[in-house]
Amino acid sequence: LPILNAALCKTLFDNLIKNAIKYNVQNGALNIIVKDKTIQLSNTGLKPEKPTQAYFDRFYKSGDPDSLGLGLAISKKICVLYKISIEYSFDKDLHIIELKFDKN
Numbered sequence: 001l002p003i004l005n006a007a008l009c010k011t012l013f014d015n016l017i018k019n020a021i022k023y024n025v026q027n028g029a030l031n032i033i034v035k036d037k038t039i040q041l042s043n044t045g046l047k048p049e050k051p052t053q054a055y056f057d058r059f060y061k062s063g064d065p066d067s068l069g070l071g072l073a074i075s076k077k078i079c080v081l082y083k084i085s086i087e088y089s090f091d092k093d094l095h096i097i098e099l100k101f102d103k104n
């Protein structure tokens with residue numbers, strides 16, 4: 001597994017967990033599963049307005065006027081830097097972010 005810079009690792013997980021909390025529904029769920037070389041964060045929430053991959057675009061906002069639209073873009077850049085695969089999907093009322101670490 002790659003050795004991540006501590007500050008960038010903190011930024012990556014801060015962004016992902018804050019999003020899971022911020023865009024959750026009242027009394028919703030937030031799950032974090034760590035298995036082998038995969039970390040999956042999922043939370044309940046409303047259906048995305050656009051295809052999920054659009055949320056990785058810099059300055060893309062999901063209707064929240066307080067959002068800068070940078071969190072997932074920064075997370076994606078950190079993942080690219082460390083060759084971590086990051087995918088975002090929506091299935092059965094769950095927003096799912098999956099990080100896959102290189103198998104080497």
